[in-house]
Amino acid sequence: MYSSLGISDEVIELVNKCETKCIDIFNQIDKECEFNSLKVLTSFHKNKISESHFNSTTGYGYSDLGREGIEKVFQDIFGSEDALVRSQFISGSHALTVCLFALLRPNDLLLSISGKPYDTMDEVIGIKDNSSSLKSFGVKYDQIDLVNNDFDYKKIEEYLKSNKVKVIEIQRSKGYSTRKSIDLEKVGKVIKLIKSIDKEIIVMIDNCYCEFVGGGSPIDVNADIVVGSLIKNLGGGIAPNGAYIVGRHDLVELCGERLTLPGEGKEVGPTLGINKQLLQGIFMAPSTVSSALKTAILASCILEELGYEVEPKYNEKRVDIVQNIVFNDKDKLIKFTRGIQQASPIDSNAIVEAWDMPGYNDQVVMASGSFTQGSSIELSCDGPIREPYIAYLQGSLTYPYGKIGIMKAIDNLINK
Numbered sequence: 001m002y003s004s005l006g007i008s009d010e011v012i013e014l015v016n017k018c019e020t021k022c023i024d025i026f027n028q029i030d031k032e033c034e035f036n037s038l039k040v041l042t043s044f045h046k047n048k049i050s051e052s053h054f055n056s057t058t059g060y061g062y063s064d065l066g067r068e069g070i071e072k073v074f075q076d077i078f079g080s081e082d083a084l085v086r087s088q089f090i091s092g093s094h095a096l097t098v099c100l101f102a103l104l105r106p107n108d109l110l111l112s113i114s115g116k117p118y119d120t121m122d123e124v125i126g127i128k129d130n131s132s133s134l135k136s137f138g139v140k141y142d143q144i145d146l147v148n149n150d151f152d153y154k155k156i157e158e159y160l161k162s163n164k165v166k167v168i169e170i171q172r173s174k175g176y177s178t179r180k181s182i183d184l185e186k187v188g189k190v191i192k193l194i195k196s197i198d199k200e201i202i203v204m205i206d207n208c209y210c211e212f213v214g215g216g217s218p219i220d221v222n223a224d225i226v227v228g229s230l231i232k233n234l235g236g237g238i239a240p241n242g243a244y245i246v247g248r249h250d251l252v253e254l255c256g257e258r259l260t261l262p263g264e265g266k267e268v269g270p271t272l273g274i275n276k277q278l279l280q281g282i283f284m285a286p287s288t289v290s291s292a293l294k295t296a297i298l299a300s301c302i303l304e305e306l307g308y309e310v311e312p313k314y315n316e317k318r319v320d321i322v323q324n325i326v327f328n329d330k331d332k333l334i335k336f337t338r339g340i341q342q343a344s345p346i347d348s349n350a351i352v353e354a355w356d357m358p359g360y361n362d363q364v365v366m367a368s369g370s371f372t373q374g375s376s377i378e379l380s381c382d383g384p385i386r387e388p389y390i391a392y393l394q395g396s397l398t399y400p401y402g403k404i405g406i407m408k409a410i411d412n413l414i415n416k
């Protein structure tokens with residue numbers, strides 16, 4: 001069966017050997033999945049989720065029972081005061097944008113303490129010119145880089161003692177950088193420091209790719225507002241689009257007023273038939289995330305075995321579902337990415353080429369033969385065409401499909 005996919009015996013043997021090495025770690029992931037599943041199910045029971053929640057609204061979308069149920073479930077999962085979970089958000093980047101525009105006013109200062117934010121935020125903040133950016137509205141921006149994969153606590157303290165900051169953004173996942181992703185322990189420690197200097201600062205977390213990896217949530221460590229995408233972890237591969245914002249009630253209200261309109265806020269938003277998919281997505285999410293984690297761990301183990309630099313290593317504690325592979329070679333990055341595309345269920349015949357993707361500064365290669373366009377909880381691999389040619393691999397709706405995808409990509413890399 002494998003040879004029909006063009007996978008050689010040599011690769012099968014290598015992958016199976018590595019899989020055996022990963023068994024104990026896989027067992028640990030199954031335990032975390034069980035814990036998160038319990039969290040989801042308990043919330044479904046508490047909120048009496050029923051078939052009537054699958055009904056939908058059109059037009060204004062007043063009193064949409066399903067929408068309200070979904071938001072209660074997200075609230076429980078994060079332990080937050082309020083939640084805004086909407087398909088009117090295009091994706092995570094849009095929700096981050098809405099959140100920033102909701103919280104910041106002219107002359108306010110936005111500070112990122114995890115280095116430069118995700119590429120799609122460049123034009124939103126005004127790091128790259130855009131006449132609709134926060135900067136164009138007079139919102140100021142500054143950033144403090146990480147040092148040795150941790151916050152620069154000293155610099156942050158000094159900065160906050162001499163500047164009035166309105167919002168601090170922390171991006172947990174690495175984006176297209178080479179740093180490590182940031183665990184909740186560090187997030188908690190820096191929030192404690194921030195609040196000890198100025199209680200009024202709003203701490204906003206870009207939580208993309210981190211949901212259901214381990215047990216906790218940024219709300220547990222006193223983050224004020226948390227944002228993420230539904231075409232990643234919490235959509236469970238079933239949500240067709242959308243994003244969430246959870247956190248303090250007053251702040252989530254502001255986001256609602258910005259997403260829709262002042263005066264209507266969270267009260268409106270037709271669900272147009274999407275409620276069942278969002279509920280089923282969050283229900284599946286613990287399992288989907290654990291499949292993605294196992295796929296990432298297996299890939300890390302194999303590529304390390306083949307001599308490539310990987311981050312994280314297969315046996316390292318994970319914060320998100322993203323696996324970096326440093327190829328140091330443009331051709332190898334493209335070969336690997338093409339292999340992932342060839343093993344995808346959709347568009348497997350498409351050949352990956354580098355392109356100028358909207359919102360990104362460098363050309364990007366992206367394998368995403370997914371049911372949902374751009375979904376990266378499905379097996380996907382992307383990377384900017386710049387040194388040191390790093391592949392960012394993530395997702396897989398199931399582990400077997402992930403394993404097969406990795407096999408195909410490895411075969412492409414070493415045999416083609």
Ligand SMILES: *Cc1c(COP(=O)(O)O)cnc(C)c1O
Nearest residue numbers: 091092093118173175206208229
């Ligand atoms: C993917 C990602 C985003 C953007 O999410 P989309 O749903 O693709 O718009 C933002 N921040 C980080 C860290 C991400 O990984």
